[in-house]
Amino acid sequence: MGLTIVGCGYLGKALARQLQTRRPGLRLTLTTTRAERHGELADLADQLLLCDATDPSQLLKALRHNHTAVFCLAPGGDRQVNADGYRQTFVDSFRCLGSLLPGLPHLRQIIYTGSCSVYGDAEGDWVDESTAPAAGTGHGAVLLESERLLTAMGNSERRVCILRLAALHGPGRELDDRLKGLAGRDRTGDGRSFSNWVHVHDAAGALIAAMDGAWSGVVNVVNDEPIRMRDLVDRSLKRQLLDPVNWSGGPTLESGNGRRIRNDRLKALGYRLLHPMLDGQSGVLPVSQVP
Numbered sequence: 703m704g705l706t707i708v709g710c711g712y713l714g715k716a717l718a719r720q721l722q723t724r725r726p727g728l729r730l731t732l733t734t735t736r737a738e739r740h741g742e743l744a745d746l747a748d749q750l751l752l753c754d755a756t757d758p759s760q761l762l763k764a765l766r767h768n769h770t771a772v773f774c775l776a777p778g779g780d781r782q783v784n785a786d787g788y789r790q791t792f793v794d795s796f797r798c799l800g801s802l803l804p805g806l807p808h809l810r811q812i813i814y815t816g817s818c819s820v821y822g823d824a825e826g827d828w829v830d831e832s833t834a835p836a837a838g839t840g841h842g843a844v845l846l847e848s849e850r851l852l853t854a855m856g857n858s859e860r861r862v863c864i865l866r867l868a869a870l871h872g873p874g875r876e877l878d879d880r881l882k883g884l885a886g887r888d889r890t891g892d893g894r895s896f897s898n899w900v901h902v903h904d905a906a907g908a909l910i911a912a913m914d915g916a917w918s919g920v921v922n923v924v925n926d927e928p929i930r931m932r933d934l935v936d937r938s939l940k941r942q943l944l945d946p947v948n949w950s951g952g953p954t955l956e957s958g959n960g961r962r963i964r965n966d967r968l969k970a971l972g973y974r975l976l977h978p979m980l981d982g983q984s985g986v987l988p989v990s991q992v993p
């Protein structure tokens with residue numbers, strides 16, 4: 703009996719690495735849809751399988767002997783996909799999972815890394831897990847439908863936990879690298895919309911805590927610092943000694959003020975953030991949480 707990570711991209715790999723260190727005895731199955739990733743992933747896994755989660759026979763093989771499934775999948779690569787692409791990845795995979803459940807009696811725990819985008823725009827207000835989602839249409843609606851499909855799979859024998867993640871940052875996805883191209887540029891709007899972030903080590907750490915603690919239901923996984931886009935960008939450019947952005951006002955594509963996401967439930971469940979703030983001030987690392 704072990705754990706399967708379906709979708710080993712940025713977060714799935716970070717989780718696999720933490721598990722190798724923190725749970726060396728756990729039998730780990732990883733999946734990829736691309737044979738060429740074999741070399742990159744093989745050392746992290748006891749078993750590495752080619753698996754498109756929309757393919758019933760491949761998904762059944764990936765989950766058959768394990769008690770826990772973590773779904774970290776997302777439309778791959780840098781390509782921007784429309785809502786239909788999201789639907790193919792998430793909804794079709796979870797429909798496939800639902801159809802297989804009668805043949806997966808050992809599967810006791812399903813954990814999915816969803817997104818805080820299901821909250822939609824809250825005019826800058828705070829939201830928590832009790833706030834009604836306002837996903838609208840498009841990508842957010844697909845993610846909400848995905849959550850609902852999964853939630854319906856929970857019962858007394860099988861826990862379902864949905865971690866709603868903020869935007870990920872961390873090694874390989876450093877904010878300074880992502881923002882430096884804005885130096886000296888004009889941006890429409892005033893940048894006042896809130897963004898929410900979580901370090902990839904905390905996202906992976908929360909996944910392990912969810913596993914260990916048998917969490918169920920929805921848990922926001924965000925750091926302590928919702929931040930307005932202009933503060934995020936200005937701070938990063940200043941730190942890099944680069945020219946500031948000129949916020950030129952006027953309407954932007956991202957209307958609204960965003961939302962600030964609470965992480966009280968995450969903390970009440972006992973998780974201590976390794977990176978509560980964006981600027982690298984780490985919390986004290988309990989030995990059990992060292993990535």
Ligand SMILES: NC(=O)c1ccc[n+]([C@@H]2O[C@H](COP(=O)([O-])OP(=O)(O)OC[C@H]3O[C@@H](n4cnc5c(N)ncnc54)[C@H](OP(=O)(O)O)[C@@H]3O)[C@@H](O)[C@H]2O)c1
Pocket residue numbers: 708709710711712713714733734735736739753754755756773774775776777778779790791795815816817818867868869870871
């Ligand atoms: N990145 C963020 O800022 C962010 C924010 C909020 C929530 N999340 C959630 O966090 C999770 C992980 O994000 P990430 O940034 O690690 O994504 P990622 O780097 O894009 O990795 C996702 C992986 O999913 C695999 N995949 C795609 N389609 C699949 C399918 N049909 N069946 C099985 N596997 C499939 C791909 O792996 P192969 O190419 O090897 O097949 C891909 O590398 C996602 O569920 C995402 O919704 C991410």
